Amino acid sequence: xxxxxxxxxxxxxxxxxxxxxxxGCMGMSAFYTGSGQNEADSIGTIHRAxxxxxxxxxxxxxxxxxxxxxxxxxxxxxxxxxxxxxxKFGTLLNRGDGSRGLDGSAENVRLSVEGSLKRxxxxxxxxxxxxxxxxxxxxxxxxxxxxxxxxxxxxxHYGLSEAAPETIRRAHAxxxxxxxxxxxxxxxxxxxxxxxxTVRELGIGFVPYSPLGRGFLTGxxxxxEELDESDFRRNNPxxxxxxxxxxxxxxxxxxxxxxxxxxxxxxxxxxxxLAQGDDIAPIPGTKRIGYLEENVGADALTLTPEQLSxxxxxxxxxxxxxxxxxxxxx
Numbered sequence: 001x002x003x004x005x006x007x008x009x010x011x012x013x014x015x016x017x018x019x020x021x022x023x024g025c026m027g028m029s030a031f032y033t034g035s036g037q038n039e040a041d042s043i044g045t046i047h048r049a050x051x052x053x054x055x056x057x058x059x060x061x062x063x064x065x066x067x068x069x070x071x072x073x074x075x076x077x078x079x080x081x082x083x084x085x086x087x088k089f090g091t092l093l094n095r096g097d098g099s100r101g102l103d104g105s106a107e108n109v110r111l112s113v114e115g116s117l118k119r120x121x122x123x124x125x126x127x128x129x130x131x132x133x134x135x136x137x138x139x140x141x142x143x144x145x146x147x148x149x150x151x152x153x154x155x156x157h158y159g160l161s162e163a164a165p166e167t168i169r170r171a172h173a174x175x176x177x178x179x180x181x182x183x184x185x186x187x188x189x190x191x192x193x194x195x196x197x198t199v200r201e202l203g204i205g206f207v208p209y210s211p212l213g214r215g216f217l218t219g220x221x222x223x224x225e226e227l228d229e230s231d232f233r234r235n236n237p238x239x240x241x242x243x244x245x246x247x248x249x250x251x252x253x254x255x256x257x258x259x260x261x262x263x264x265x266x267x268x269x270x271x272x273x274l275a276q277g278d279d280i281a282p283i284p285g286t287k288r289i290g291y292l293e294e295n296v297g298a299d300a301l302t303l304t305p306e307q308l309s310x311x312x313x314x315x316x317x318x319x320x321x322x323x324x325x326x327x328x329x330x
Contacts, residue, residue: 006053012205022056024285104134184208237319270298
């Protein structure tokens, strides 16, 4: 398949090379307006991503559940060695009926990886994350099992998602971690205080999810009435009432910078994030080729120091990231 011009970077210090911009596949199958409605279009978007040089694809067993891994497996068939697949475990109880719940036990890790390998139609996973931490299972037990899976060749690297600095350090001491995934964008900057310094000290790569603020930073969302009834953003605090109005004013300031450089607000938001370091690989999600091409264009956009400073000075958004800040969300 023809390769594009998206830059490739080393993610962390454990030898994993990925495209500087990845593709989050969640919305193709779950949680967002239009998810699960057109598999052919979603597969076409994944194929177009590969043509543009995107090699880093993110999914999870929980997305669907299970459907998103199956979709990605179909899409990359015949091109497996050209891509890096990241998926996640730990928020479904595979020892039971597959219902939601935190489970980082050795038994569940092994059941989870076998299911993901089958659905993805592959014999190895490039990057395997624990999706959320299980307070009932020591992280040392979970990572010990992941280390065994690396030795067995079923996974090549492991990571954590939404983990605290102490947990990151404990995990890394058992086996070197390749990447940490957490929410990070112009309006979700919590990682800058402790998470980013920790992973940089340890040589761990950083993967921001929701780098476009769940679509808000594109400037295209002005009312939750535009979203399907099933879209979880309708109940997200940042999209509700007075919070929505305040957050639209933030996006208008991003739009002002976009007008200066002849780009879209989404491209500006991604360019700001990419400027935060060469160890960062955001995974903006979309199921549409047009939005994919727009996102990839951010890799070539350079903002001035003054523009970066102005964006960094934007006020924090109104409202929490999730309705209940539950570890099961995302």
